[in-house]
Amino acid sequence: MQLSAKIFAKVGSERITQYSLVNDHQMTLRFLTFGARVQQVRLPNAAGDDPNLLLGFVTLEDYLHQPGYLGAFTGPLQAADAELAPGSWQNWNWAVKTSQETDLAITFTLTLPENADGQPGQRELSITHRLTNDNLWQIDMQVATTADLKIHPRLNLPWLLTADP
Secondary structure (H helix, E strand, O other): OEEEEEEEEEEOOEEEEEEEEEOOOOOEEEEEOEOOEEEEEEOOOOOOOOOEOOOOOOOHHHHHHOOOOOOOOOOOEEHHHOEEOOOOHHHOEOEEEEEOOOOEEEEEEEEEOOOOOOOOOOEEEEEEEEEOOOOOEEEEEEEEEOOOOOOOOOOOHHHHHHOOO
């Protein structure tokens, strides 16, 4: 199993890093620190191909200027219009810790001061992606906050139940 990192882009003095997690079966997960994005999921098929199973971009410029939030861990929505709040999480460069103990793991963290994204309270956000040698991808999300927060997860329920969008 292999974990690697390389510079994806530079913005001023800040580096956007791409991390790759590859297990012994060549299942590959690639992430960007910009927005804690999942950039690629590659799973080799019987023909030996390993297509990217996600929509994504090749350059930071594309992520900045194309519509949508492909692969990003987005922040809170504003009321009923379902627009992302100013300062939402997909535009922050997240800190990273990695681990290669039994499985490959990458943990993104973001510390937000009060009202940084229009929400009350200071927050410490954490997202851990873990890749096992059984081709299992696990995601754990946590937040510690000094304020009470409402949570309204938006999921594509029909797809989750049937895998048919």
